[in-house]
Amino acid sequence: MWSIQDIKMMNRALKLARKGTYTTRPNPSVGCVITQGDEVIGEGYHIKAGGPHAEVHALNDAGLAAKGSTAYVTLEPCSHYGRTPPCALGLIEAGVVRVVIATEDPNPQVKGRGIAMLKEAGISVSVGLLAAEAKRLNKGFMKCMAIRLPWVTVKLAASLDGKTALSNGVSQWITGPESRRDVQRLRARHGALVTGIETVLADNPSLNVRHSELGELKQSLSETDIIQPIRVILDSRARLPVNMALFEVESSILLVSCVHYPEEVRNAWPEHVSHLLLPSMDGRVDLAKLLEHLGSLCHSVLIEAGATLAGAFMAEGLADELVLYQAIKILGDKGRNLLSLPEYGSMAMLPSMTLIDERKVGADTRLTLKLG
Amino acid sequence: MWSIQDIKMMNRALKLARKGTYTTRPNPSVGCVITQGDEVIGEGYHIKAGGPHAEVHALNDAGLAAKGSTAYVTLEPCSHYGRTPPCALGLIEAGVVRVVIATEDPNPQVKGRGIAMLKEAGISVSVGLLAAEAKRLNKGFMKCMAIRLPWVTVKLAASLDGKTALSNGVSQWITGPESRRDVQRLRARHGALVTGIETVLADNPSLNVRHSELGELKQSLSETDIIQPIRVILDSRARLPVNMALFEVESSILLVSCVHYPEEVRNAWPEHVSHLLLPSMDGRVDLAKLLEHLGSLCHSVLIEAGATLAGAFMAEGLADELVLYQAIKILGDKGRNLLSLPEYGSMAMLPSMTLIDERKVGADTRLTLKLG
Numbered sequence: 001m002w003s004i005q006d007i008k009m010m011n012r013a014l015k016l017a018r019k020g021t022y023t024t025r026p027n028p029s030v031g032c033v034i035t036q037g038d039e040v041i042g043e044g045y046h047i048k049a050g051g052p053h054a055e056v057h058a059l060n061d062a063g064l065a066a067k068g069s070t071a072y073v074t075l076e077p078c079s080h081y082g083r084t085p086p087c088a089l090g091l092i093e094a095g096v097v098r099v100v101i102a103t104e105d106p107n108p109q110v111k112g113r114g115i116a117m118l119k120e121a122g123i124s125v126s127v128g129l130l131a132a133e134a135k136r137l138n139k140g141f142m143k144c145m146a147i148r149l150p151w152v153t154v155k156l157a158a159s160l161d162g163k164t165a166l167s168n169g170v171s172q173w174i175t176g177p178e179s180r181r182d183v184q185r186l187r188a189r190h191g192a193l194v195t196g197i198e199t200v201l202a203d204n205p206s207l208n209v210r211h212s213e214l215g216e217l218k219q220s221l222s223e224t225d226i227i228q229p230i231r232v233i234l235d236s237r238a239r240l241p242v243n244m245a246l247f248e249v250e251s252s253i254l255l256v257s258c259v260h261y262p263e264e265v266r267n268a269w270p271e272h273v274s275h276l277l278l279p280s281m282d283g284r285v286d287l288a289k290l291l292e293h294l295g296s297l298c299h300s301v302l303i304e305a306g307a308t309l310a311g312a313f314m315a316e317g318l319a320d321e322l323v324l325y326q327a328i329k330i331l332g333d334k335g336r337n338l339l340s341l342p343e344y345g346s347m348a349m350l351p352s353m354t355l356i357d358e359r360k361v362g363a364d365t366r367l368t369l370k371l372g
Numbered sequence: 373m374w375s376i377q378d379i380k381m382m383n384r385a386l387k388l389a390r391k392g393t394y395t396t397r398p399n400p401s402v403g404c405v406i407t408q409g410d411e412v413i414g415e416g417y418h419i420k421a422g423g424p425h426a427e428v429h430a431l432n433d434a435g436l437a438a439k440g441s442t443a444y445v446t447l448e449p450c451s452h453y454g455r456t457p458p459c460a461l462g463l464i465e466a467g468v469v470r471v472v473i474a475t476e477d478p479n480p481q482v483k484g485r486g487i488a489m490l491k492e493a494g495i496s497v498s499v500g501l502l503a504a505e506a507k508r509l510n511k512g513f514m515k516c517m518a519i520r521l522p523w524v525t526v527k528l529a530a531s532l533d534g535k536t537a538l539s540n541g542v543s544q545w546i547t548g549p550e551s552r553r554d555v556q557r558l559r560a561r562h563g564a565l566v567t568g569i570e571t572v573l574a575d576n577p578s579l580n581v582r583h584s585e586l587g588e589l590k591q592s593l594s595e596t597d598i599i600q601p602i603r604v605i606l607d608s609r610a611r612l613p614v615n616m617a618l619f620e621v622e623s624s625i626l627l628v629s630c631v632h633y634p635e636e637v638r639n640a641w642p643e644h645v646s647h648l649l650l651p652s653m654d655g656r657v658d659l660a661k662l663l664e665h666l667g668s669l670c671h672s673v674l675i676e677a678g679a680t681l682a683g684a685f686m687a688e689g690l691a692d693e694l695v696l697y698q699a700i701k702i703l704g705d706k707g708r709n710l711l712s713l714p715e716y717g718s719m720a721m722l723p724s725m726t727l728i729d730e731r732k733v734g735a736d737t738r739l740t741l742k743l744g
Contacts, residue, residue, distance in 0.1 A: 161710040162534025332713025341704025
C-alpha cells in the first residue's frame, strides 16, 4: 500500500512536526511535506497556536508548483474555520491531487471531516501511514480529544535499588545535572505539573521551567517561547502558606484542596493563582476528579511527587507513562522507597508495563515505560 | 608504540583466549597468535588445565614457519616446568624474534621471569598492549595471584524499584528465562558459589550448573566440560539438615559454620561435603576470613544470597563487582529490599561504583558494576 517514497516522506513530515514539540500547545504538533514525483517542493510545520498550520507553511513554500502534487501530513487537515481557514480547503485550492495522512484528527470538530472534504474534491486520500508514531507525537492531544482526560506522565528518579533519598531525607543529588536538565525539558512538554503539599513544604521549589536549565534546547527555544505548565499543588487540608517560592514566579498556579483556605490566605494570593475545591469523604484529593478538571485546562500532566502521590496515580490506574531516571548508585534498604503501592499477593497483580525507550542521560539511564 | 597490526593481532589473541573462559580453571584463559608480516601463521588458546598452553597450540599450528615470526600472547609466557615445559623456552626454540604480551603473569612462579627468559635469548619483547582487557579476562586469577583473595561478584536480581520479592516472599519469577540462563553461565565462570542458610532452607536449591540451562553455551560446552563451582553454604549455627537437594548433586560442598555440627549430621554427609569451622565472637561467619580460606581453593566467588548476606559483602568492602539483573516490573514499597546496608548520612558515604557493562538479556537488563 505504501511506497518507500511514501514512508520516507512521512518520516520527514514527522521530523518537521517534532520541531513544534515545545511551542504548539494547546495545538498538536503537525508537519507537512509536499512532493512532485521524487522531489520535495514544499515543507512546513505548525509552530505556534494562532499561527499558520503546517499545510499552510508547506503550500506557501511550494507556491504554484503545488498543482498536481502529493501532500504528506502527520495529522488529518482541519475542516473548520478556527483562528485560520480550513487546511483541507487550502490543499484543494492549491491543486494537490493526493494526500497521505498519518492519523485522523480525534478533535470532534474535525474527525474525518477533513478527509471527507478532500475526497469530495476528488483528491486521492490514504490514511494510516506511520500512525503509531504520529499518535505518540501528540499523545496528550490524542487522549484528551478522545476521552477528555489528560495524558498522565509520572516522573521518578531513583538509585539502582529503587531509593529516592537517604533515611534522613537527603536526595540531592541522586541523579546528575543532565537528568535534571532533561526533567526541565519534560516539564516544558507538559500542560500541567502536579505535586503534593509535602514536596512543596519540604523543598520550597519554584516548579517552573527555567530557560537556563534547558541544556541543548536553549539554542532552539527562546525564553519567551516556553509555555509554562500550570503548577498544580494538591493541598487537601489547605495548608499552603503564601510565602512560598512558587508564588513569586508569575505563571499559573492551581491549588487543589478538599477544604476552604482561610480568607486572609486567599486574599494574599497573587493574580496567577486559582483554586479548585474538591470536597471528599476521606479527606484526600480525588485524583480521578482532579484529572477530569485538568482535562478542561490542558492535554498532558506531569506528576512530580513523592512515593505516596505518585504511587496513588499508578495504583488507581490513572497514569499512562512512567519516566524513570536511574542513577548508578546503591542507597541500601534504609533509603526511601520510590513508590507506595498496595501489598500485592502475586506477580500477576503487578501493574503491567512495557519499556518503550531507554537511553543514557549523562551518567544516568532514562527509562520510559508505558503503563497498562 | 603499537601498530594497527599489533592491536588487531592482540584483539584476535584475546578473542581466542575467551574461548577458554569456561574450561581452563584454575588456569587463566590465554590466547596466542603467531604472524609473519601481515599473515597469521599460527594460533591457539589454552583449553584445559593440564593440557597444552596457548603458545604450544599456536607454535604447533605455525610449524617450521615460526622461525623469524612475531608472537602475540595475552599473558606472559610461563618460565617454569609445571605440568608442561615453559612456554618461553618453546618460543625461543621455535625461533620467534618478537613477542608482544598483553600483561605480566602475576603468578609468583612467573612474574617477569618469562619476559626475562625471552629477552635473554635476544627476543624483542613488548608488554602492555590491551592490558586492561587481558586483566579483566582473568580478573579472578589476577586478583588471587596478587593478594591471595578471590574475586567476589555479587549477583542480584530486582525490579525497577529495587525489590526482590513481594511481601509474602513470592519471587518467582521477577526476571525472565534468559536472565536465569545467564546466571547459569555466570555460575559456570566462578570457582565457588556462596549462599546463606536462609536461602537454602527457603528454596532448597541444588546450586549447581545445569547443562540444559546454559542456553547458547550448550553448543560449545559439553556437560562433562563444565567445572562445577564449589557450593559454599554459610550456616553459622550449623542448622543445615542432610535431606536437602544440594547434597544429592555430586560436586563439592563446603559448609561454613561458627559452631560444630552434631556428630550424627556429620556422619550422614556424603563424600563431597567438607566443613570449615570459623568460630566468631558475634555468632556470624567472618566474611573476610571466609574469603581468605576460599582464596586457597579458587580464584573467584559468586555471591548468590539474600539482602543481608549480599549487603554484608558490599558493606564490608569485600565485593569487587555487582551483576544486577533488572526486570521491567514495579513491585512497590511493600516488596522486599535488594540490599541491607548501613544507614548512610550523606551521598558521599555511599559505596562507589562504575558501570562497566549494560545489556539486554531477554526482556531484562543486566548491569555490571565495578565496586570501589
